[in-house]
Amino acid sequence: MSRCLLLVVAFSIAIEAAGPSWGTWGLWSLECASCPGAISRGRTRVCIPGDDLSTCSGSRIELEQCQNCTGQWSEWVDGGECSDTCGHCGRITRTRQCVNAAGCPAATCEGLDTEPSPTACDSGEVCLFPRVACCEGVKTASVLDKRFYCHKE
Known part of the structure; x- marks a missing residue:
């Protein structure tokens, strides 16, 4: 009988030693960079109560x-x-490039990163038929060059 009593005592000590513990943290609720205007993000973990139901x-x-x-x-x-x-x-x-603020892994910018330049880069001579003569400006003649040009107003 003393043998059984000894087992009960050892088992009781093992139960008392098992206290509450936290599980691992879960995933973050959202990525700050993917949610413009977010103030904070969060994650949770689960408490595994002790055998005496302590928290x-x-x-x-x-x-x-x-x-x-x-x-x-x-x-x-x-x-x-x-x-x-x-x-x-x-x-x-x-x-143009979207430049990250300090401490941000991936910044976002509104708008496009490429566009046509607002100013023309060609010589301004008129285009030949069947194309439109001038995309910008009006068709003018140069008496000296004996050519037509697109003159911007």
Whole structure:
């Protein structure tokens, strides 16, 4: 009989030693960068109560402040070749970069990163028929050159 009593005592000690513990943290609720205007994001963990139904100390929720990850556009940079040769129709494609704010893994900027340059890059001579003579300006004649040009007003 003393043998059984000894087992019960050992089992009782093992139960008393098992206290409450936290499970692992779950995934963050959202990515700050993918949710413009977000103030914070959170994650949770589960308390595994002790055998005496005691609870864990500390919080089951963890919050993290989102940083303002709105990027800033760099200046436009012209690049490439002129897209046309006449009538003030030609444009060079220009590009710009979305620059990350400090501490942001991936900033977002509103708008496009490429566009045609607002100013024509060709000589301004008129285009030949069947094309429109001038994409910008009006058709004018140069008596000295004996040529037609597209003159911007």
